[in-house]
Amino acid sequence: xxxxxxxxxxxxxxxxxxxxxxxxxxxxxxxxxxxxxxxxxxxxxxxxxxxxxxxxxxxxxxxxxxxxxxxxxxxxxxxxxxxxxxxxxxxxx
Numbered sequence: 001x002x003x004x005x006x007x008x009x010x011x012x013x014x015x016x017x018x019x020x021x022x023x024x025x026x027x028x029x030x031x032x033x034x035x036x037x038x039x040x041x042x043x044x045x046x047x048x049x050x051x052x053x054x055x056x057x058x059x060x061x062x063x064x065x066x067x068x069x070x071x072x073x074x075x076x077x078x079x080x081x082x083x084x085x086x087x088x089x090x091x092x093x
Contacts, residue, residue: 009036010076013068015061017041018054020069022076031080033073037062 009021010033017040025032038050039058054062 015065018061018065020065030084033076035069
């Protein structure tokens, strides 16, 4: 029986119950990042659940969180490319 390791996001940004999870993906062209959005709520048993459904009043907060996630992924991408460039230079030396 094999154990599955649960992958975790690189970073999670929050605005109240709304969250943006940033995921690192590897490809032959280098790392890239994707983002998933969710809203956390308590179900009828009091357990925390996530949904990808948002009310109209939450859309502005979601948009602002999306902008923050965009800025953060741009920085993470820049850092990953710089690291790849360092590794490439080290292999050539």
